[in-house]
Amino acid sequence: MKKYLIIACCYFSLSVNAQTKKVAFVRNDQERKVDVLIDGKPFTSFIYPLNMEKPVLYPILAADGAIVTRGFPLDKREGERVDHPHHVGLWFNYESVNGLDFWNNSFAIPADKKAKYGWIRNVKVEKIENGKANGKLSYGANWENQAKDVLLKEQTTFVFSGIENERTIDRITTLTAQKETVNFKDVKDGMLGIRVTKELEFPSDKVEEFTDSQGNITKVSASGNGANGTYLTSEGKKGNDAWGTRGNWCVLYGVKETKPLSIAIIDHPKNPGYPTYWHARDYGLFAANPLGQAIFSEGKETLNFSLKPGASVTFRYRIIITSGTQVSSESLNKQAANFGK
Secondary structure, three states, X not given: OOOOOOOOOOOOOOOOOOOOOOEEEEEXXXXXXXXXXXXXXXXEEEEOOOOOOOOEEXXXXXXXXXXXXXXXXXXXXXXXXXXXXXXXXXXXEEOOEOOEEOOOOOOOOOHHHHHHEOEEEEEEXXXXXXXXXXXXXXXXXXXXXXXXXXXXXXXXXXXXXXXXXXXXXXXXEEEEEOOOOEEEOOOOOEEEEEEEOHHXXXXXXXXXXXXXXXXXXXXXXXXXOOOOOEEEEOOOOEHHHHOOOEOOEEEEEEEEOOEEEEEEEEEOOOOOOOOOEEEEOOOOEEEEEOOOHHHHOOOOOOOOEEEOOOOEEEEEEEEEEEEOOOOOHHHHHXXXXXXXX
């Protein structure tokens, strides 16, 4: 592992010298967003515009101000790839929910194909709480088809926190089936995803093609302009070997503007399919998919997760962004253990 691998402590198990930062929110219902400030500095924004197919956190910044998320398609930046327009900030959805593709839906899908895709709509920010150690934002939303029939009710709470070199997001999402049984087919694209800044991509000189569930093809160009990232999982899988393997945490790390930068996702023992499979791509898609077991195991395992009407499931994840600090795999294991309590 490269010496600049870094990650953060949990907000409730901070080191002795760590000082928590005040978390505050700026709500703008007219623009359909809530800005999140830590120690008075921008961290991220929860955005849910009517012209987007899902709510997201965008952009996300490290404690030193480095932008962690890719800009496209909301803010094009020089040297960034412009593939996969559905990869926006940090999001949560799935490729096959009663046959509807929620993951790949975006403005790029032709109108005559939109009926095959799902939407997360009617987003309502229900509660925000400023705090000295952490801040909370809760919202509700509907997972709907094109005809606006509701398959799932979503209830999500974000817990934001930070210390000197760290920023942490806990996401707790409960999905409740409505009038019919909801089936989540074992597929590749899901569930918690983030599309990262170009520096955290892998260096690559190849052009690749990816096809979504409806046959739409996306070309991914070669990388450049400082790409130097790589992955490490709790099971010791590195680089491209992390893709399609299980682990209770995975970290993507590299250097941006001469400074170490990393993103870690920690799974929770109560999540379905724990420990999750990592849908961790070299071109900058970093995702945890606990439900795609058949595809990742090449048919050796199956899950075919489903919810009967009225039944619920809760997914819990921790995302930690760190800059300028070195830690070991042992430290990450301790943090994962703390999160699982």
